[in-house]
Amino acid sequence: MTAHSTTAAPVALAKPSRLTALTHPRVYVALALLSLLLIIPALSHSPFVVHVFVTICVFAGLSTAWNIVGGYAGQLSLGHMMFYGIGAYTTALLIQHFGLTPWIGMWAGAALSAVVAVCIGYPCFRLRGPFFSLATIAFLEVVRLLAIHFHGVTGGSAGLIVPLKPGWAWMIFTEKFNYLIIAFGLLLLTLVVSWAIRNARLGYYLTAVREREDAASAAGISPTEVKLKAVIVSAALTSLIGSFHAMYTTFLEPATMFSLATSIEVAMFALIGGLGTVVGPLLGTVLVVPIAELARGWLGSSANGLHGFVYGTVLVLITLTLPGGLVGTFGATVGRWIDRLPGGKPRPEPEAPALRQITGLAGETMLETKNLVMRFGGLVATDNVSMVLKRGEILGIIGPNGAGKTTLFNQISGFLKPSSGSVAVVSGAKETTPASADAFARAGVGRTFQIVQPFGKLTVIENIMIGAFMRHPDVASARAVALRVSSLVGLHHVREVEARNLPIGDLKRLEVARTLATEPEILLLDEVMAGQSQADTQKMVELIRAVRDSGVTVIAIEHNMQAIMSLSDRIIVIDSGKVIAEGDPQAVVRDRRVIEAYLGEDFANAQGL
Amino acid sequence: MDVLVQLLLNGIMLGSMYAIIAVGLTLIFGIVRVVNFAHGEFLMIGMYATYLLATKLGWHPYVSAVPITLLLFCVGALVQRFIIQKLLGADEHIQIFATVGLSTALVNLALMIFGADLYSVAAPSARQSVSLGGYTVLSGQLVILACAFALVAGLHLFMQKTPLGRAIRATAQNRNAALLMGVRVDRIYIISFGLGAACVGLASALVTPLFPVTPTIGSYFVLTAFVVVVLGGMRSMYGAFMGAMIIGIVDSLSGYYIAPDLKEVVYFAIFILILIFKPTGLFGFGRGTE
Numbered sequence: 001m002t003a004h005s006t007t008a009a010p011v012a013l014a015k016p017s018r019l020t021a022l023t024h025p026r027v028y029v030a031l032a033l034l035s036l037l038l039i040i041p042a043l044s045h046s047p048f049v050v051h052v053f054v055t056i057c058v059f060a061g062l063s064t065a066w067n068i069v070g071g072y073a074g075q076l077s078l079g080h081m082m083f084y085g086i087g088a089y090t091t092a093l094l095i096q097h098f099g100l101t102p103w104i105g106m107w108a109g110a111a112l113s114a115v116v117a118v119c120i121g122y123p124c125f126r127l128r129g130p131f132f133s134l135a136t137i138a139f140l141e142v143v144r145l146l147a148i149h150f151h152g153v154t155g156g157s158a159g160l161i162v163p164l165k166p167g168w169a170w171m172i173f174t175e176k177f178n179y180l181i182i183a184f185g186l187l188l189l190t191l192v193v194s195w196a197i198r199n200a201r202l203g204y205y206l207t208a209v210r211e212r213e214d215a216a217s218a219a220g221i222s223p224t225e226v227k228l229k230a231v232i233v234s235a236a237l238t239s240l241i242g243s244f245h246a247m248y249t250t251f252l253e254p255a256t257m258f259s260l261a262t263s264i265e266v267a268m269f270a271l272i273g274g275l276g277t278v279v280g281p282l283l284g285t286v287l288v289v290p291i292a293e294l295a296r297g298w299l300g301s302s303a304n305g306l307h308g309f310v311y312g313t314v315l316v317l318i319t320l321t322l323p324g325g326l327v328g329t330f331g332a333t334v335g336r337w338i339d340r341l342p343g344g345k346p347r348p349e350p351e352a353p354a355l356r357q358i359t360g361l362a363g364e365t366m367l368e369t370k371n372l373v374m375r376f377g378g379l380v381a382t383d384n385v386s387m388v389l390k391r392g393e394i395l396g397i398i399g400p401n402g403a404g405k406t407t408l409f410n411q412i413s414g415f416l417k418p419s420s421g422s423v424a425v426v427s428g429a430k431e432t433t434p435a436s437a438d439a440f441a442r443a444g445v446g447r448t449f450q451i452v453q454p455f456g457k458l459t460v461i462e463n464i465m466i467g468a469f470m471r472h473p474d475v476a477s478a479r480a481v482a483l484r485v486s487s488l489v490g491l492h493h494v495r496e497v498e499a500r501n502l503p504i505g506d507l508k509r510l511e512v513a514r515t516l517a518t519e520p521e522i523l524l525l526d527e528v529m530a531g532q533s534q535a536d537t538q539k540m541v542e543l544i545r546a547v548r549d550s551g552v553t554v555i556a557i558e559h560n561m562q563a564i565m566s567l568s569d570r571i572i573v574i575d576s577g578k579v580i581a582e583g584d585p586q587a588v589v590r591d592r593r594v595i596e597a598y599l600g601e602d603f604a605n606a607q608g609l
Numbered sequence: 610m611d612v613l614v615q616l617l618l619n620g621i622m623l624g625s626m627y628a629i630i631a632v633g634l635t636l637i638f639g640i641v642r643v644v645n646f647a648h649g650e651f652l653m654i655g656m657y658a659t660y661l662l663a664t665k666l667g668w669h670p671y672v673s674a675v676p677i678t679l680l681l682f683c684v685g686a687l688v689q690r691f692i693i694q695k696l697l698g699a700d701e702h703i704q705i706f707a708t709v710g711l712s713t714a715l716v717n718l719a720l721m722i723f724g725a726d727l728y729s730v731a732a733p734s735a736r737q738s739v740s741l742g743g744y745t746v747l748s749g750q751l752v753i754l755a756c757a758f759a760l761v762a763g764l765h766l767f768m769q770k771t772p773l774g775r776a777i778r779a780t781a782q783n784r785n786a787a788l789l790m791g792v793r794v795d796r797i798y799i800i801s802f803g804l805g806a807a808c809v810g811l812a813s814a815l816v817t818p819l820f821p822v823t824p825t826i827g828s829y830f831v832l833t834a835f836v837v838v839v840l841g842g843m844r845s846m847y848g849a850f851m852g853a854m855i856i857g858i859v860d861s862l863s864g865y866y867i868a869p870d871l872k873e874v875v876y877f878a879i880f881i882l883i884l885i886f887k888p889t890g891l892f893g894f895g896r897g898t899e
Contacts, residue, residue: 070702074702076702076705078709123885124881124885126885127884127888129644129701129702130644130646131839131884131888133705134644134835134884135880135881135885137832138832138836138880138881139877139881141832141873142873142874142877142878145870145871145873145877148870149868149870149871260828261713264713267706268706268710271706304720304725305717305718305721305824307717308713308714308716309713309717309718311713311714311717312710312711312712312713312714312715312716312717313710313714314710315706315709315710315713316692316711316714319692319699319703319704319707319710320695320696323699323703
C-alpha cells in the first residue's frame with residue numbers, strides 16, 4: 001500500500017464468491033427446510049392444504065418485509081397493510097382499465113408504495129416509539145377512508161373484483177398449486193433481500209440507528225437516510241405480495257386491504273419468531289398461521305373471533321415470557337448445533353495491516369471556530385469561543401465541571417447548532433461547515449462521548465465495524481479494519497462479547513475504538529481517561545500518542561491533570577463558557593485566572609499570585 | 610348561522626364525550642408513561658357491562674355508572690399489576706405489543722361471546738330533545754357534558770389537595786425522585802392505571818344510551834381519543850379536555866361542510882400534522898403539568 005495516500009487503506013482480501021455461501025450449513029439447512037413449504041403441499045394434493053401454504057407464504061413474506069422496518073430499523077409500523085393495499089389496488093385497476101398484466105402492474109404498485117413510504121417516513125421518523133406507531137395507524141385509516149370515499153375508482157365498500165382471465169399471463173389459475181409457486185417465489189425473494197440487508201452495511205447501520213441514534217451519527221451514519229432505505233425496500237416488497245394476494249383472493253375491499261388487524265398480525269408473527277432476525281418472521285408465521293387456519297377450517301363460523309383471541313393472547317404472553325422471540329431466545333443455541341454440520345467451521349478473519357496514514361502540512365489550520373455562542377434558555381453555555389486547531393497537535397481542553405467543554409465539543413462535531421458564530425472544517429484552502437453530525441464525521445471529525453454510547457446488543461467487534469463502515473462499505477474489509485483497531489486499543493480479547501456486558505474501562509476504550517475506526521483526521525476525545533485504572537490511563541496516553549503519530553490531530557477534554565499535561569502540546573482553559581487561558585501546559589497551570597477558576601480567589605491570593 | 614351554532618353545539622357535546630375517554634388515556638400516559646392501545650377495549654367492556662345490567666337487571670345506565678366505574682378501575686389495576694408492571698423495564702416496542710395484543714384479544718373475546726351484532730340499550734330519558742334557545746341537544750349529551758366538567762374538576766382537586774394526588778404528581782414528574790422520597794411507585798402506577806380505566810368506565814355507561822355497542826366500538830372511539838391526547842400535549846389533563854372540544858367541533862363541522870365519511874380524514878390529518886410539527890401539543894402544556 002502507498003504510505004502517503006489520504007484515501008482509505010486498501011484491504012486486500014480474497015473475496016469469496018456468493019455461491020460459496022451455499023456450503024455453509026446455516027444456508028443449506030435453511031434452504032432445505034424452506035423447500036418443505038413446496039414439498040408438503042405438492043405431496044398432499046389437497047386444495048385446502050395448498051391454500052394454507054399459500055397463506056403461510058404470503059404472511060411470512062409480509063412479516064419478513066415488515067421486519068426490515070419494524071425489526072432492523074426498530075420503527076414499529078402498525079400501518080403496513082397500506083402498502084399491501086396500494087399494491088393490490090394498483091395491480092387490479094391497471095388490469096381493469098389498461099389491460100396491463102399483473103406481472104408488470106405489481107411493479108407499478110411497488111414503485112407507488114415506495115413513493116408513499118418516503119412521503120410518510122420522512123416526516124414520521126422523528127417520532128419516538130408509540131407515537132410513530134400511532135402515526136402509521138392514522139395514515140392507514142386515512143388511506144382506508146379515502147379508498148371508501150373515492151368509490152368511483154376503487155369500488156368503495158362494495159369492493160372490486162379482479163378481472164378473471166385464466167393463465168400465467170394474468171396470474172389467475174384453476175390449479176391452486178400455481179399460486180403456491182408464485183407465493184413461494186415472492187417469499188424467497190423477500191427472504192433473500194432481508195438476509196442480504198442483514199449481512200450488509202445497511203443492516204449494521206440500521207441496528208446502530210435503532211440502538212443509539214447519536215452514536216450512529218457520530219459514526220457518519222445519517223439516520224434518516226438509512227431508515228428511508230429500509231422503508232422503501234420494505235414497502236415495495238409488501239406491495240408486491242399485496243398485488244399477488246389480490247390476484248389470489250380476486251376480491252378487493254378497503255376493510256381487508258387496509259386492515260389494522262392484519263397489520264398487527266404481520267408485526268406479531270415477527271415478534272413471536274424474533275424481531276430483527278432473518279428467519280424469525282418466517283418461523284412465527286409457520287407456527288401460528290396453520291393453527292388459525294385449521295381452527296377456521298374445522299370450527300367454521302362458530303369460531304368467529306377465536307383466532308383473533310388466540311393471536312392477542314399469544315402476543316401478550318410472548319411479551320411477558322419471551323420478549324426476544326423464539327430466534328432471539330434459542331437462536332444462538334440452535335445455530336451452534338447447525339454449525340457442527342459439514343462446512344460450519346469458522347472462516348479465517350484477516351486483520352487490516354494498518355489504518356490510513358494521514359498526511360498534510362504540520363501546523364496548517366484544520367478546524368476553526370469563530371465567536372461560538374450557545375444559549376440554552378437564559379444560560380450561556382459557550383460564550384464567544386474562538387479557537388484554531390493545527391494539524392498534528394494534541395490540544396487539551398480543561399475547565400471546571402459545567403464550564404461548557406462538552407457543549408463546545410457538541411458544536412464542533414455538529415451535534416448542536418451554535419446560537420451564533422461559526423465552525424469551519426478546513427481542508428487545504430477550502431473551508432466547509434458540514435450540515436449535520438454525520439456529515440462532520442464523514443468530513444473527518446470523529447468524536448467520542450463522555451457518557452459512553454455503546455450499541456449494547458452488538459458485540460465489541462461489531463461496534464467497531466459500525467465506525468469502520470464509513471470508509472469501508474464492504475463487510476469483510478470493515479471487519480478487518482475493526483480487528484486491527486481492536487488490537488490497537490486493547491479490546492481484542494473481548495471482541496466477541498456483547499458491549500452491554502463490558503466494564504466501564506473497556507467501554508471507554510470502545511468509544512475510542514469506534515471513533516478511530518472511522519479513520520478521522522481530527523479526533524475529539526471527551527474524558528476518555530475517566531474511570532480508567534492507573535495502568536489503563538498510561539496505555540491510553542500511549543495510544544493517543546500513537547494515533548497522533550499516524551497523522552491524526554487530537555483534541556482532548558480531560559480532568560486527569562497529570563495525563564493531559566504530559567500529553568498536550570497546547571491547552572485551552574474554559575470557565576463559565578469563556579476561554580480564560582490558552583498556551584503551553586506549563587504556562588497555563590501558573591495562570592492566575594486558571595487557579596482562581598479551579599481553586600478560588602482566596603487560594604490564588606494565598607499563593608501570592 | 611343557525612346551522613353553524615347548532616353544529617358548534619353538537620361539536621361540544623361530542624367533545625365532552627371524547628374528553629372523558631381522553632382524560633383517562635392521558636392519566637395513564639402521563640403517569641405510567643405507557644401508551645395504552647387497549648383503552649378503547651376498556652370502553653367496550655364497560656358498554657357491554659352496561660348493556661347486561663340494563664337487560665338482565667333493568668338498571669338504568671346512569672345507575673350502572675357507579676359499579677361500572679369501579680369495575681373498570683379493577684380491570685385497569687389488574688392490567689397494570691399483571692402485564693404492564695412486568696414490562697416497565699422492557700423495550701418500548703414490547704410495551705406497545707403487550708397493549709396491542711390485549712386489545713386484539715379483548716375485541717375477539719367480545720366477538721366470541723356477543724357476536725358481531727349491534728346491541729343498544731333503550732333509555733328514553735337519555736334521548737329526550739332539550740331546547741337551548743332554539744337549538745336542540747339530547748338530554749344524555751348534557752349529562753355527559755356535566756360529567757366531563759365534574760370529572761376534570763374532581764381530578765384537579767384530587768391531584769392538588771390530597772396526599773395521594775401529590776404522590777401521583779410527584780411520580781409523574783420524576784419516578785426515581787419519588788421513589789427516594791418513599792413513594793410506593795408500583796402502587797401509584799396501579800392506582801393511576803385504574804383511575805385511567807375508571808374514566809372510561811364512566812364514559813361507557815354514559816354513552817351506551819346514545820351508541821349501540823359492538824366488539825369494535827372501542828377502536829372507533831379510541832383512535833379519536835389518541836388524536837385528542839396528542840392535540841392536548843399528551844400529558845396534560847386540561848390539554849386533553851380542550852383537545853377533545855376542538856376535535857368534537859372539527860368532527861361536527863367537517864361532517865357537515867366537507868363530507869360525512871371524510872371527517873375522520875380531517876382530524877387524522879390534524880393529528881399527523883400536530884405529531885410532526887408540534888409534538889408538545891397545541892397549548893404547549895409541556896410535560897408533567899397534570
